Every structure is written in structure tokens, then in C-alpha cells.
Amino acid sequence: MSALTQEAGLPSGAAPPAPDPAAAIVTRGLTKRFRGGQVAVDALDLTVPRGAVFGFLGPNGSGKTTTIRMLLGLVTPTAGRFSVLGLPPAQALTRVGALVEGPAFYPYLSGAANLLRFDAADPAAERGTARRRVAAALDRVGLAAAAGKRYRAYSLGMRQRLAIAAALLGPRELLILDEPTNGLDPQGTREVRALVKEIAAEGTTVFVSSHLLAEVEQMCTHAAIMRAGRLVAQGTIASLSAGRVPLIRVETPDAAAAARVLGTLGLAAVRAEGDEVTAELGAARPETINAALVGQEVAVRGLAVVRPSLEDVFVGLTGEGFDVDG
Numbered sequence: 001m002s003a004l005t006q007e008a009g010l011p012s013g014a015a016p017p018a019p020d021p022a023a024a025i026v027t028r029g030l031t032k033r034f035r036g037g038q039v040a041v042d043a044l045d046l047t048v049p050r051g052a053v054f055g056f057l058g059p060n061g062s063g064k065t066t067t068i069r070m071l072l073g074l075v076t077p078t079a080g081r082f083s084v085l086g087l088p089p090a091q092a093l094t095r096v097g098a099l100v101e102g103p104a105f106y107p108y109l110s111g112a113a114n115l116l117r118f119d120a121a122d123p124a125a126e127r128g129t130a131r132r133r134v135a136a137a138l139d140r141v142g143l144a145a146a147a148g149k150r151y152r153a154y155s156l157g158m159r160q161r162l163a164i165a166a167a168l169l170g171p172r173e174l175l176i177l178d179e180p181t182n183g184l185d186p187q188g189t190r191e192v193r194a195l196v197k198e199i200a201a202e203g204t205t206v207f208v209s210s211h212l213l214a215e216v217e218q219m220c221t222h223a224a225i226m227r228a229g230r231l232v233a234q235g236t237i238a239s240l241s242a243g244r245v246p247l248i249r250v251e252t253p254d255a256a257a258a259a260r261v262l263g264t265l266g267l268a269a270v271r272a273e274g275d276e277v278t279a280e281l282g283a284a285r286p287e288t289i290n291a292a293l294v295g296q297e298v299a300v301r302g303l304a305v306v307r308p309s310l311e312d313v314f315v316g317l318t319g320e321g322f323d324v325d326g
């Protein structure tokens with residue numbers, strides 16, 4: 001049996017790869033063209049390793065939600081194949097928890113009562129174990145103490161954690177979250193990020209979309225970067241940044257003098273702008289650079305090693321800024 005058995009109407013052209021037991025999600029040539037000709041997802045080849053917190057990163061409109069909806073069987077692909085947990089998607093879905101559009105909760109019911117109603121609407125859920133599963137899910141997202149509190153009294157972070165609890169009502173090997181911190185306040189955002197890390201630490205693979213570079217960098221072990229429906233890069237966060245070298249950044253009122261010193265030390269790509277000078281750190285040690293600057297009587301107000309960020313990677317790959325805030 002092929003691991004990639006969800007086949008769309010049109011052939012992708014490529015033979016499916018061998019089944020990969022180490023992967024939670026594999027897509028090959030996955031494409032969605034909406035009526036009217038818009039290609040939302042264009043020949044996507046994604047490999048999400050089991051155990052990863054996989055950030056699916058891209059600006060608004062880059063095709064993240066459409067991809068997630070295809071993975072969950074909510075949208076039919078135009079072309080391409082994919083597997084979830086090494087299985088045809090339809091067989092895997094009971095082992096996948098998902099948060100795509102937050103479930104509509106009743107404001108006047110408690111968190112627990114809301115989850116019981118939500119669970120009752122799932123024909124695959126086992127009736128006899130509902131209360132136990134609801135209690136376990138509430139506990140897992142840190143809402144056990146607030147189980148009896150009305151939903152309308154929940155903070156934004158608690159509401160989103162309840163939505164994640166709804167995705168965890170059964171045993172899940174994979175959790176798919178579409179922009180789970182969107183619209184949250186800073187406290188709610190922190191709560192959800194911490195929860196994602198906890199869930200992953202317990203062994204669940206998490207596939208989480210975000211338009212926030214910094215968020216993915218903080219929360220994820222791996223990332224895929226999307227732009228206009230196409231995959232720009234994927235890999236571990238470290239490997240994505242690996243090709244880009246760290247910089248030394250010196251803040252000084254004597255930028256020209258500082259640039260000269262960095263040049264004499266043999267540093268590459270020395271650039272002075274305003275009261276800031278940057279250069280590629282290379283094999284040089286920051287303390288040596290500092291000593292040289294001070295030795296040449298350059299007033300150093302600040303000195304920092306700047307690691308390349310995912311934003312640098314994105315700009316380096318596409319030549320464009322990542323047009324989002326946060």
C-alpha cells in the first residue's frame with residue numbers, strides 16, 4: 001500500500017516516495033487551484049518529522065490555511081498526494097486533533113459543559129468515556145480548576161486553550177493548529193505558546209501555522225516557509241539559519257574609526273551606518289574585537305553578536321521583506 005494514497009483528480013506527475021515511518025505528514029506535488037484560476041497552493045512537497053513542533057510560516061494569503069484544510073480533508077486537492085501518520089488521510093483523522101476555525105462555544109455554559117457538547121457532536125467519540133476524556137483534556141491545557149466556570153468569564157488565552165482542549169478529546173499523535181495565537185493578547189499568546197511546547201514535550205507532533213517569524217523561531221523545532229503558495233524552504237530552525245553567518249554589531253559615535261578597526265582585524269562585509277557598524281564575525285572573537293576597538297580609543301556604547309533570524313533567511317531566499325508585524 002502506498003503511503004501517499006490521497007490522490008487528487010489530476011496526477012502530480014511524480015511517483016510517490018517510499019512510505020516514511022518517521023514522518024507525520026508527507027505531501028508531494030500538493031496543489032490547490034480554486035475556481036477562477038487562483039493557485040492557492042502550488043506543488044507543495046512537505047515532510048513533517050514525527051515529534052517535531054513544525055512551524056508553517058508565511059505571510060497572509062500564502063496558502064497555509066488551504067494546505068491545512070487539504071490535510072484535514074476539508075478541501076479537495078487539485079493535484080498531488082499526501083499522507084498523514086503514514087496512512088491515507090481518512091484513516092488517520094481519528095488520531096489527529098485540529099484547530100482550524102475555533103469551535104463556537106456557548107458563552108453561558110462552563111468550559112466542561114462546552115467540551116461535552118462538542119464531544120457529543122462527534123459521531124466517532126465514545127459516549128461512555130466522555131466525562132473522563134473532557135476532564136483529561138481540560139487538565140492537559142491547564143483548565144482543570146476553571147472547568148466549571150462559564151466560558152464568557154474566560155480570558156482570551158483560556159478560550160484558546162479550551163479550543164485546543166477540544167482538539168485533544170481523543171488520544172492524538174498529531175495536532176494541527178491554524179494560527180492559534182491570532183487575535184490573542186500578549187498573555188494569551190504566551191499561554192498558547194507554552195501549551196504547544198508542553199503538548200510536544202509529551203510526544204505529540206504539532207503542525208502549527210503562523211505569520212509571525214519570531215513566534216515560529218521561539219516555539220518550533222522545524223519550519224517551512226511559504227510565499228505565494230510555494231514552499232521557499234523547510235528544515236530545522238538551525239539548518240534554515242545555518243547558511244547565514246552571524247554578524248558583530250558595534251554601536252559607537254566613532255563609526256568611521258570603528259569600521260577601520262574591524263577592517264584591520266580582517267572582518268568581512270564591514271558596513272557603517274549612522275552610529276552603528278556591522279561586519280561578519282567569522283572566526284573572530286567578540287572580546288578580541290572589543291579590546292581592539294578600545295585599544296584604538298573608539299568609544300564603544302554597545303557590542304553584540306547578531307545571529308541570523310528566520311526573517312534574514314526569508315529575505316535572503318526571496319529578496320523581499322516579510323510584510324507582517326510582530
Ligand SMILES: Nc1ncnc2c1ncn2[C@@H]1O[C@H](COP(=O)(O)OP(=O)(O)OP(=O)(O)O)[C@@H](O)[C@H]1O
Binds near residue numbers: 035060
Ligand atoms: N475558497 C476560496 N476560493 C478562492 N480563493 C481562495 C479560497 N480560499 C483561499 N483563497 C485564496 O487562496 C490564497 C491562499 O489563501 P490561504 O487562506 O490558504 O492563505 P493563508 O496563508 O492561510 O493566509 P491567511 O493567514 O490570511 O488565511 C489567497 O489568495 C486566498 O485569497
